[in-house]
Amino acid sequence: MYRLIDHTADLGIEVEGDSLKGLFKNAALSLTHLILGEIPKEDKQEEISLSIEGEDLEDLMVNWLSEILYLFEGEKKVLTDLEIKDMDSKKLNAILRLVPFDPERYEPQSEIKAVTYHQLSIEKKDGKWKARIIFDV
Numbered sequence: 001m002y003r004l005i006d007h008t009a010d011l012g013i014e015v016e017g018d019s020l021k022g023l024f025k026n027a028a029l030s031l032t033h034l035i036l037g038e039i040p041k042e043d044k045q046e047e048i049s050l051s052i053e054g055e056d057l058e059d060l061m062v063n064w065l066s067e068i069l070y071l072f073e074g075e076k077k078v079l080t081d082l083e084i085k086d087m088d089s090k091k092l093n094a095i096l097r098l099v100p101f102d103p104e105r106y107e108p109q110s111e112i113k114a115v116t117y118h119q120l121s122i123e124k125k126d127g128k129w130k131a132r133i134i135f136d137v
Contacts, residue, residue, distance in 0.1 A: 002030035005132070010118070011110060012134045020057075021084040023122070023129035024092060027061065028068050032079045034135070035072060037109040040080050045097040052092045057122045061131060064092060065115040076101040112137055 005012040015030050017023030032039050052067060054060030071077045077098040084094045114136040121132045 011137045016130045042099045062115050
């Protein structure tokens with residue numbers, strides 16, 4: 001789903017998707033995987049609607065992933081799956097499936113402080129959408 005990239009004092013990934021929706025979905029799930037080392041598989045999941053806006057695709061990606069990170073850090077909820085209902089270059093509407101973070105079952109693998117704009121790129125290349133994202137750890 002993603003590939004780690006070397007980056008001094010930060011953590012970077014390259015992620016791709018067959019569509020723009022797929023790219024944003026894979027980026028969100030990759031963030032969960034980076035934090036926990038796995039994506040929880042649970043029967044009882046809470047569903048929430050989430051709408052995110054940005055000035056452009058890059059800003060939208062940072063705002064999107066920052067919200068996923070906030071749900072983990074601030075609300076102690078873990079993303080298990082999601083469906084992006086609709087989106088364009090400045091807005092995204094999604095349904096997130098979440099479970100409460102259980103420290104007895106999951107031990108965080110990475111402490112991610114923030115999603116950065118540093119070296120952020122999103123492009124369509126060879127029929128696939130690709131993004132490079134750097135996280136502050």
